[in-house]
Amino acid sequence: MSPHRLISQDSYDKVFLVGASSHAKENGYLIATDDQDPQKAFHECKHESPIMATDDHLVEFSEAMRTVAKALRRAAEAKAAAQAEAAEWKRRYEFERASNLQYRHEGLPSDGGIPNSRDGITVDTDNSCDEITVDNPSTEQSERCCRKHGICSHEILQDEATDSSSILTGRKVARKASFRLSWGCNGEKSGQQKHEVVSFERGDITTAERSSKQILLKWETQPQTVLILTKPNSNSVRVLCAEMVRWLKNNKKIDIFVEPRVKTELLREASFFEFVQSWEYDEEIKHLHSKVDLVVTLGGDGTVLWAASLFKGPVPPLVPFSLGSLGFMTPFQSENYRDCLDMILKGPFSITLRHRLQCHVIREAAKDELDTEEPILVLNEVTIDRGISSYLTFLECYCDSSFVTCVQGDGLILSTTSGSTAYSLAAGGSMVHPQVPGILFTPICPHSLSFRPLIFPEYVTLRVQVPFNSRGHAWASFDGKGRKQLAPGDALICSMATWPVPTACQVDSTNDFLRSIHEGLHWNLRKTQSFDGPRDS
Numbered sequence: 195m196s197p198h199r200l201i202s203q204d205s206y207d208k209v210f211l212v213g214a215s216s217h218a219k220e221n222g223y224l225i226a227t228d229d230q231d232p233q234k235a236f237h238e239c240k241h242e243s244p245i246m247a248t249d250d251h252l253v254e255f256s257e258a259m260r261t262v263a264k265a266l267r268r269a270a271e272a273k274a275a276a277q278a279e280a281a282e283w284k285r286r287y288e289f290e291r292a293s294n295l296q297y298r299h300e301g302l303p304s305d306g307g308i309p310n311s312r313d314g315i316t317v318d319t320d321n322s323c324d325e326i327t328v329d330n331p332s333t334e335q336s337e338r339c340c341r342k343h344g345i346c347s348h349e350i351l352q353d354e355a356t357d358s359s360s361i362l363t364g365r366k367v368a369r370k371a372s373f374r375l376s377w378g379c380n381g382e383k384s385g386q387q388k389h390e391v392v393s394f395e396r397g398d399i400t401t402a403e404r405s406s407k408q409i410l411l412k413w414e415t416q417p418q419t420v421l422i423l424t425k426p427n428s429n430s431v432r433v434l435c436a437e438m439v440r441w442l443k444n445n446k447k448i449d450i451f452v453e454p455r456v457k458t459e460l461l462r463e464a465s466f467f468e469f470v471q472s473w474e475y476d477e478e479i480k481h482l483h484s485k486v487d488l489v490v491t492l493g494g495d496g497t498v499l500w501a502a503s504l505f506k507g508p509v510p511p512l513v514p515f516s517l518g519s520l521g522f523m524t525p526f527q528s529e530n531y532r533d534c535l536d537m538i539l540k541g542p543f544s545i546t547l548r549h550r551l552q553c554h555v556i557r558e559a560a561k562d563e564l565d566t567e568e569p570i571l572v573l574n575e576v577t578i579d580r581g582i583s584s585y586l587t588f589l590e591c592y593c594d595s596s597f598v599t600c601v602q603g604d605g606l607i608l609s610t611t612s613g614s615t616a617y618s619l620a621a622g623g624s625m626v627h628p629q630v631p632g633i634l635f636t637p638i639c640p641h642s643l644s645f646r647p648l649i650f651p652e653y654v655t656l657r658v659q660v661p662f663n664s665r666g667h668a669w670a671s672f673d674g675k676g677r678k679q680l681a682p683g684d685a686l687i688c689s690m691a692t693w694p695v696p697t698a699c700q701v702d703s704t705n706d707f708l709r710s711i712h713e714g715l716h717w718n719l720r721k722t723q724s725f726d727g728p729r730d731s
């Protein structure tokens with residue numbers, strides 16, 4: 195049957211639905227076939243004897259429309275679920291392929307997960323451990339397998355038939371039922387591929403390892419190349435950059451990379467800077483991670499975000515100097531740059547592995563699974579908001595295959611824990627230590643009395659869909675940049691990225707975080723209550 199259009203029009207404040215021999219009729223409604231002009235068809239019909247419609251027709255019509263809308267929504271959901279699954283499998287495949295390649299070329303990194311800086315730092319997004327203890331004969335095999343599957347195995351304690359202390363004391367102890375807790379590998383359903391991650395002894399559950407510890411970076415070979423990234427249009431930054439380049443070359447024999455704009459600025463200043471390297475085409479940025487040992491940023495948090503955005507894969511360790519106003523992620527003071535760089539170049543130093551989110555926009559109009567846009571990595575957050583539209587955003591949200599909620603308000607923020615102190619904080623989200631692996635789900639001005647922000651574990655895939663019955667379009671922006679319009683039917687899929695941003699700490703992850711929230715945000719600042727006054731006797 196050829197496609198057709200429904201005709202309806204208010205006439206003298208009444209709706210007339212016309213039965214006409216020259217027009218196809220379906221469910222009592224007049225249908226204009228595609229080869230007819232609907233306007234013309236309507237006028238033709240108007241001149242035929244009209245039959246006054248009853249309210250029943252309207253009810254029937256709206257029910258039919260509702261059924262159609264429901265069916266469309268179901269189809270879109272099924273499609274988006276399939277796309278989400280495909281994206282997730284693609285991500286896992288790429289991760290596994292990258293790790294396999296790494297083993298083949300270099301063997302296992304000797305420091306328990308931190309390969310040398312030339313390859314950047316990869317983190318096991320499911321559960322990263324910096325030490326592994328496996329007391330069983332297949333240690334090597336198990337370790338390799340765990341790394342391959344992104345899950346670390348832990349010491350598995352034998353379930354002993356008799357309690358050694360009871361043998362000593364001669365007491366008889368009732369034997370508790372034994373059990374084993376395990377995590378699946380890459381969604382494997384069969385028990386064969388499962389790894390024990392929680393040890394048990396006499397029925398008491400204990401975790402031998404927790405996912406994140408303070409990580410130290412220790413150079414095994416001397417760093418030789420530094421990339422300096424600077425905030426544009428700042429005189430103080432320009433002056434410091436020139437001074438730092440000179441110092442690094444003369445005192446540390448370091449090779450320097452800068453952005454083309456900065457190279458031009460340096461050359462304008464003196465021909466001494468001829469040795470500084472840069473790039474001509476954006477394509478070359480893809481290979482930067484394999485050329486530089488360290489990235490130095492001179493600016494504020496925006497410059498750290500900018501630096502992270504240049505690396506779509508592995509990121510070399512980043513040393514952020516503060517030349518902005520807030521500097522939440524920039525713990526190093528520019529006045530002390532010599533001492534700081536001395537300390538960093540010598541090592542070891544603490545790093546914070548700042549997790550990133552990988553975002554995929556999936557268009558309703560995409561022809562197939564492969565027809566997706568390039569993924570975008572964010573260090574702070576991806577925001578889906580109403581942009582210039584004056585309507586409420588209407589967003590359907592799913593976590594893996596479970597429905598989470600519909601957001602009706604100004605929008606939604608999916609944030610990393612590093613981003614928890616940025617836009618998400620302003621929208622009422624909790625502040626989370628950057629080393630906690632999780633995804634924050636924070637609504638922006640929800641028009642509901644009971645919408646509290648959520649924090650999801652790091653292994654989930656979130657999907658935010660603009661439903662077909664949304665009144666307006668939505669807009670996605672990535673770390674506050676690069677807006678993309680999302681039409682009804684489009685979806686954004688978001689999961690934890692494989693490549694974190696390793697940032698050098700002044701002291702350590704926790705100390706730096708607490709100092710930032712105290713000094714940067716004046717967290718919980720209150721005058722201390724005086725001692726004199728009523729008190730418990």
Ligand SMILES: NC(=O)c1ccc[n+]([C@@H]2O[C@H](COP(=O)([O-])OP(=O)(O)OC[C@H]3O[C@@H](n4cnc5c(N)ncnc54)[C@H](O)[C@@H]3O)[C@@H](O)[C@H]2O)c1
Nearest residue numbers: 494495496520521522574575612613615616617620673674
């Ligand atoms: N209402 C808001 O608070 C709001 C609105 C839009 C964007 N933002 C944030 O701005 C970020 C982009 O930063 P920009 O510098 O390019 O834009 P910008 O110049 O507009 O600066 C935004 C402010 O956010 C601060 N900031 C950025 N990342 C932070 C973090 N992780 N923790 C604490 N503070 C942080 C910056 O220091 C700066 O003061 C976005 O990722 C978003 O988080 C916040």
Ligand SMILES: Nc1ncnc2c1ncn2[C@@H]1O[C@H](COP(=O)(O)OP(=O)(O)OP(=O)(O)O)[C@@H](O)[C@H]1O
Nearest residue numbers: 423424425426493494495496497500518519520521
């Ligand atoms: N190398 C760069 N090239 C292009 N844009 C950059 C670069 N570095 C920073 N930016 C952009 O410049 C803007 C301001 O940078 P940044 O936030 O570092 O400085 P600031 O605003 O002075 O600091 P603060 O955010 O602490 O007040 C940001 O939006 C950032 O994305």
